[in-house]
Amino acid sequence: MTGALRIVAWPAHKKCYKNPYPCLLYSQLNRHGVDVREFQFSSSLQGPFHILHIHWPLEDLLDPNRPWQSRVKVLGVLLILRYMRWRGTRLVWTIHNLQPHDAYFPTLQAWFWRQFIPLLHSYISLSQTIAQQAQHHFPQLARLPKCIIPHGHYRDAYPNDIDRAAAKARLGIPVTTKVLLFLGLIRPYKNVPALIKQFRHLPVYDWQLVVAGQPISETMASQVQQAANQDPRVQLHLDFIDNDRLQVFFNAANLVVLPFSQIANSGSALLALSYNCPILVPSLGALKELQTQVGTSWVQTYQPDLNASDLQRALHWAITTLRPAQAPLDPFEWSVIGRQTLACFKAIAS
Structure with a gap:
């Protein structure tokens, strides 16, 4: 050369x-x-x-x-x-x-x-x-x-200047209510309707599931809405989430979930970790490696398909596990x- x-x-x-x-x-x-x-x-x-x-x-x-x-x-x-x-x-x-x-x-x-x-x-x-x-x-x-x-990682790639209380207030969620978040383009392989149904099976009333992202089709949007069935514990934002709004959702979240049936790499997971959100992810692709790199206090895995028991354990893990204020992303x-x-x-x- x-x-x-x-x-x-x-x-x-x-x-x-x-x-x-x-x-x-x-x-x-x-x-x-x-x-x-x-x-x-x-x-x-x-x-x-x-x-x-x-x-x-x-x-x-x-x-x-x-x-x-x-x-x-x-x-x-x-x-x-x-x-x-x-x-x-x-x-x-x-x-x-x-x-x-x-x-x-x-x-x-x-x-x-x-x-x-x-x-x-x-x-x-x-x-x-x-x-x-x-x-x-x-x-x-x-x-x-x-x-x-x-x-x-995506630190410094997107705005990040509001705290959890302000983020929850923007979403109309009480500060004492904990938030389980799915964020991203909604495609069939991401299993968002199934996530909603499994969450609704849980007898938890101090958590709210927030689904934020644009469905890939009207059929997909209808499936998500039918799964939610106007449950007050499920908040839907079925539109494109621009860069300025990302911080509202991630900073409100106590736990981010990726209910995917297929995934190769960890871009979605690293986006959540860049906002210092613990994540629940399938034991697929690179995500098991990510857990080893970042630690089990930040990354919880499950065997697909995600079920209500997996969610129940993860909700408990998210709020009872001690972790530093920032996810350790030096390798990234x-x-x-x-x-x-x-x-x-x-x-x-x-």
């Missing part, structure tokens, strides 16, 4: 309003003098670049209402990746998910992965567990060099992750 490291990232900054992960990462690389560009069809012709860093390769390609356009986009991207590889750019995939959350066009997706994986020079896994699962899912990855670099500092990523890219580019 000669000269300053030049990276084209897919995405770099254009998706930061949805997930600040790329921006937090590349701001660290910029501090080390790395030139990071946004991946576009036109930018692929401007190289050569040392690295093409790919995050969510199918996210912007598949539209359930436009099957032919989806096929054209998939084919076009694969042609561009082949061209960039031919010009000497190294292709690196950070594995956020092993498969997209939405199962649009399964035959097209399967074909894409068969073409995509052989184009890679290396990959980054956010945990050792996911690296092992990825190699099982895509055996060709076992022949590639890899870097294990954790997901960073972006300055550390930036140095690790830079070392990884230099090794791949050399």
